[in-house]
Amino acid sequence: MSIHIRGVSKKFGSFQALDNVSLEVPHGTLLALLGPSGSGKTTLLRIIAGLEWPDAGRIEEDGADVTDRHARHREVGFVFQHYALFRHMSVFENVAFGLRVRKTPDAEVRARVDELLHLVRLDGLGNRKPAQLSGGQRQRVALARALAIRPKILLLDEPFGALDAKVRVELRQWLRRLHDEIGMTSVFVTHDQEEAFELADEVVVMNQGKIEQQGTPDEVFEQPATPFVIDFLGNVNVFHGRVENGRAFWHGVPIAYPDYPHAQARPARVYLRPHELDIARLAATGSPAGQNPNHSAGEEPSLLAEVLRVSRSGPLTRITCQPHNSSGELHVDLPTATARDHSFQPGETVAITPRNVRVFLPDPEYVI
Amino acid sequence: MMRPRSQPASVLPGFSVSASITALVVTALIILPLAVLVFRAASLGPAGFLAAAWTPRARAAYAVSLGASVAAACISSVLGLLVAWVLVRIKFPGRRLLDALVDVPLALPTAVAGLVYSTLYVERGWLGQYLVPLGIQGAYSRLGIVLVLVFVSLPFAIRVVQPVLESLDSDTEEAARLLGASRLQTFLRVILPAILPAAATGFALALARALGEYGSVVFISGNMPFKTEIAPVLIVSRLEEFAYAEATAIAVVLLAISLTLLVIVNLLQQRLAQNAQ
Numbered sequence: 001m002s003i004h005i006r007g008v009s010k011k012f013g014s015f016q017a018l019d020n021v022s023l024e025v026p027h028g029t030l031l032a033l034l035g036p037s038g039s040g041k042t043t044l045l046r047i048i049a050g051l052e053w054p055d056a057g058r059i060e061e062d063g064a065d066v067t068d069r070h071a072r073h074r075e076v077g078f079v080f081q082h083y084a085l086f087r088h089m090s091v092f093e094n095v096a097f098g099l100r101v102r103k104t105p106d107a108e109v110r111a112r113v114d115e116l117l118h119l120v121r122l123d124g125l126g127n128r129k130p131a132q133l134s135g136g137q138r139q140r141v142a143l144a145r146a147l148a149i150r151p152k153i154l155l156l157d158e159p160f161g162a163l164d165a166k167v168r169v170e171l172r173q174w175l176r177r178l179h180d181e182i183g184m185t186s187v188f189v190t191h192d193q194e195e196a197f198e199l200a201d202e203v204v205v206m207n208q209g210k211i212e213q214q215g216t217p218d219e220v221f222e223q224p225a226t227p228f229v230i231d232f233l234g235n236v237n238v239f240h241g242r243v244e245n246g247r248a249f250w251h252g253v254p255i256a257y258p259d260y261p262h263a264q265a266r267p268a269r270v271y272l273r274p275h276e277l278d279i280a281r282l283a284a285t286g287s288p289a290g291q292n293p294n295h296s297a298g299e300e301p302s303l304l305a306e307v308l309r310v311s312r313s314g315p316l317t318r319i320t321c322q323p324h325n326s327s328g329e330l331h332v333d334l335p336t337a338t339a340r341d342h343s344f345q346p347g348e349t350v351a352i353t354p355r356n357v358r359v360f361l362p363d364p365e366y367v368i
Numbered sequence: 369m370m371r372p373r374s375q376p377a378s379v380l381p382g383f384s385v386s387a388s389i390t391a392l393v394v395t396a397l398i399i400l401p402l403a404v405l406v407f408r409a410a411s412l413g414p415a416g417f418l419a420a421a422w423t424p425r426a427r428a429a430y431a432v433s434l435g436a437s438v439a440a441a442c443i444s445s446v447l448g449l450l451v452a453w454v455l456v457r458i459k460f461p462g463r464r465l466l467d468a469l470v471d472v473p474l475a476l477p478t479a480v481a482g483l484v485y486s487t488l489y490v491e492r493g494w495l496g497q498y499l500v501p502l503g504i505q506g507a508y509s510r511l512g513i514v515l516v517l518v519f520v521s522l523p524f525a526i527r528v529v530q531p532v533l534e535s536l537d538s539d540t541e542e543a544a545r546l547l548g549a550s551r552l553q554t555f556l557r558v559i560l561p562a563i564l565p566a567a568a569t570g571f572a573l574a575l576a577r578a579l580g581e582y583g584s585v586v587f588i589s590g591n592m593p594f595k596t597e598i599a600p601v602l603i604v605s606r607l608e609e610f611a612y613a614e615a616t617a618i619a620v621v622l623l624a625i626s627l628t629l630l631v632i633v634n635l636l637q638q639r640l641a642q643n644a645q
Contacts, residue, residue, distance in 0.1 A: 051542055071545050078546045084539035088561040088644045097557070098547035149547060 001062050001152035001185050002027045003048060008057030010043055010209075017043040018054070019209040025202070027062075030179050030186045032196035035206035036232065041189045042157055044206070048187060049155050050074040061153070074153075077146030077184075081158040083138045085130040091117070091141050092126035098149040116144040119178070136167040143175075147182070154179070156188035160195060172199050193233055197221065205229050227360045230271050237272040237330050241359075248359045251323045253303045255357050269360045274333035276356040278302075279319060281342065282349050302353040305330060307346050312336055319344055321352065405623070408616040420614035421621045425593050426602060429618075433599040434625060436510060437578035440517030441525075444574040445567055447518070448525025455526075456533040474523050478516070482587030485516050489588075508590030513598065516584040521574035528570035532563050565644050568637035572630055579626045 003025040010018040018040045025031050033041035046052040048059060050071035059067045066074060086094050093100075095116055099109045117123055120140035130138055139159065146154060159175070160168040176199055179186050190196050196203050197217040205212045205220060205228075212232075213225040224230040231238075241250045244265040248257040250272075260266065282304065305321035308329065312318075317339035319332045332352060334342075344350065412420060420426075455467055473481065489496045489506025499506055506512050536559065544554040582600040589596040591605075599622045606615035 049546060051546070071542070072548055072550070074546070075548070076546065078543065080539045080543060082537075082539060084537060084543040086540060086544075086558055097544065097549070101544075101547065101549040101553050101557075145543075145547070 003153065003185060003187070004058075004060035004063070005044070005048070006058045006060065008044070008047060008054040008059070010040075010047065010052060010054050016209050018047070020057070021209070021211055022057075023204060023211065023214065025185055025187060027185055028183055029201050030176065030199060031188075031202040031204060032200035033187065033189045033204050033206060034191070034193060034196040034232075035212075036191060038208075039206040040209040041206045045155050045157055045187060045189050048153070049076050049078050051078075075149060075151055077149065077151035077154040079139070079142050079146050079154070079156040079159050081161055083130070083142040085138060085141055085145070087130055089129075090126060091122065091128050091130065091133070094130065094141055095126075095144045095148050097145060102149075112148060113144075116148055119147070120144045134167075135163050136171060139163065139171060143178075152184060154184050154186040156186065158189055158191070160192075161190075168195075175199065205232065207232070224271075224358065227269060227271075230358060230360075235274060237274065237277075239270045239272070239328070241268055241270045242266060243268045243359060243361065248357070250354075250357070251303055251326050253301045255301070255354065255359075257359050259359075260361070266361055268362075271358040271360070272330075272354050273356065274318065274331040275316075276354065277330075277332045278353040278355060279321075279332045279334065279342075279344070280351045280353070281344070282351045302351040303330075305350055305352055307344050307348050307350055309346060310339070310344055312339070319350075321350060324349075402623070405616050405619055408613055409620045412613050412617055416613070417617050420611075421617035425597070426599070426618055426621070428594045429597050429599045429602040430621065430625065432510065432513070432595075432597060433579060433622065436513040436517055436598065437575055437581075439514050440521055440578045441571050441575035443514070443518050444521045444525040444578075445571045448522055448570055448574070449529055449563070449567060451522075452526050452530040452533050456530060470523055470526050473519050478520055478581065478583035479587060481519050482516055482584030485512065485519070485584070486588040489515075507588055508592075508596065510589075510596055512588040512590075513585050513596060516588050517578040517581055520581050520584060521577045524573035524577055525567075525570040528573060529563055529566050532566040536562055561644055565637055565641035568633060568640055572633040572637065575633065576626065576630060579622070579629075 003023075005021060005023040005025075008018055008021045009016070021040070021044060023044075033044060035041045043052060047054050050066070050069060050073075054067065057067075058065055086097065089097070092113055095113045096109050099112060104112075113126070114123075117126055120143055122137060122140055122144070125133070125137070130141065133141065139162075143159075156175075160171055163171065172195060188199070197220075200217060202214065203217050203220045204214045207228045213220055213229050215223075220229065221233065224233060230236055239250055241248055242265045243249070243257055243260040245263055246256065246258050246261050247254045248260075248268055248270060249255070250270045255270075260268075280302075303323055305323045307319060307321055309320040310317060311320070315336055316333045317336045319334065319339065321330045321332060322328070323330060330352065409417060409421075451470065455463065455470075486507040487493050489499065489512060490508075491497070491500045493507070496506060504511070506515060540558055540562075541554055544558045549557065580600065582598075582604065585598055586601055586604075589598065589601070591597050591601050599618060603615045603618050603622070606612075606618065
């Protein structure tokens with residue numbers, strides 16, 4: 001079932017939780033709402049579920065307006081962050097709840113609950129109380145309970161937030177397979193970009209009640225649309241530079257930036273991802289401008305810097321450098337094997353060449 | 369002092385000191401007076417005890433006490449749940465004031481309550497002038513007894529349920545609604561089982577309070593033997609006749625009834641609590 005959100009706004013007192021948000025979730029998609037706390041992602045999820053009413057805007061499912069339909073009649077599956085299991089009921093009765101209130105015949109309830117407990121790999125635990133289960137097991141009970149009513153839409157609020165790292169990764173992969181098997185439309189809220197990128201077909205980055213960017217994980221990661229997105233994704237070198245005459249200047253190193261052909265200089269922010277920088281050893285001659293003296297026409301300009309630290313973390317090695325003509329640090333990530341071949345040492349001078357640069361001007365109309 | 373390794377140090381310091389104080393307090397304040405009570409009653413001998421405590425008038429008084437107290441505790445429990453719900457879940461102007469008013473029956477001398485209630489419900493009272501023509505006797509009747517007992521026991525029923533309602537997650541209610549439960553189904557299947565143990569405790573406290581109440585009842589019931597005389601009033605009238613041993617005999621029976629009821633309610637409460645967890 002596809003979901004169409006059209007111009008939804010929501011205020012809590014004076015706090016604008018959602019500001020004219022429009023979003024389309026095609027049938028069968030697993031979509032992640034990614035953002036910091038207070039960005040409105042949970043409010044949007046609750047509005048899709050019918051737990052909150054939008055102040056303005058409409059919600060459509062398969063083209064039918066469901067904005068005024070109560071949560072009880074939406075028939076969506078919803079998994080709460082803290083599971084919200086019924087503590088006084090057994091696991092079996094928790095899962096059966098949606099069927100029982102529909103007055104489903106007992107034999108049918110039994111068959112469906114057993115099937116679901118098998119699906120979430122909790123066979124034989126039907127008689128336990130939620131308090132007797134681990135966090136991961138409770139999460140799966142919550143999921144089975146939500147799926148019992150055969151929802152066309154599954155909504156999950158920070159589904160893995162309260163679990164430890166190993167269980168989280170396992171459940172994530174399991175949820176992805178489950179989504180594909182059942183073929184529903186799923187939306188989940190997370191503040192964990194790794195979770196969003198690994199699990200989702202589509203990622204929606206939210207900030208201050210607005211959508212900053214929507215796209216596939218690759219699109220969002222490779223082409224962050226706004227400074228917020230690139231900042232939120234993190235692990236990036238940020239520099240304050242300037243743009244003029246079709247070039248951006250990064251520590252005095254000119255980089256082609258045809259989007260700004262004007263002669264008047266403007267301040268700009270330059271973003272460089274650590275894994276998108278090339279690093280090469282250089283004879284320690286140095287040049288006053290901090291620019292590579294070997295630099296000739298047609299070659300990418302590069303920045304001279306001194307290696308401060310080399311630290312390995314798993315498959316990547318991070319080299320921390322200081323540009324010759326400025327303070328501030330610059331991180332370069334290399335595959336550990338490559339780094340080992342070069343064996344960069346602290347104190348030596350290297351030339352750093354960006355493969356990919358993102359420049360954002362303060363005025364949004366110049367954003368690339 | 370070294371402790372044996374197998375016995376971990378208690379989290380609470382000074383166990384022996386605090387246990388001694390507890391034992392002393394319980395003995396001095398509860399067990400000793402009760403023992404004196406039983407001792408005095410026993411001085412009558414079995415035949416004398418029965419003659420004093422099991423007269424038709426005394427039996428009628430137990431029945432009135434018990435019936436009115438159970439009725440009042442039931443009403444208080446239901447009303448208390450409702451008031452607690454409103455106080456916890458609904459934000460309205462004056463909520464803090466209402467919250468403070470709940471404790472008034474605890475602080476007010478109950479005799480005042482009895483007097484005020486009887487003034488309200490007598491034939492020419494504010495409420496009585498409309499109710500008495502309809503055949504509703506609020507004063508000098510069993511209904512009057514139940515009314516004042518609800519007044520004195522209601523705070524207990526409210527205050528016990530209130531914190532449990534506060535701690536209840538709205539998540540579970542939303543989950544029930546999303547699974548298709550109606551409001552009634554959500555209340556009966558999700559909320560009620562969670563608060564039932566606390567409601568049972570509230571019932572027990574309200575019942576205990578009602579069984580022992582004297583001051584307010586004496587002013588509204590009219591104290592007619594066989595009709596509106598409760599056991600505590602009968603005890604006092606025996607005392608006024610200087611029949612101390614007879615008075616203690618009635619008190620022992622009332623005590624036995626109260627204890628039995630409270631033990632039953634407590635056992636029920638434990639079962640409910642186990643179920644809810």
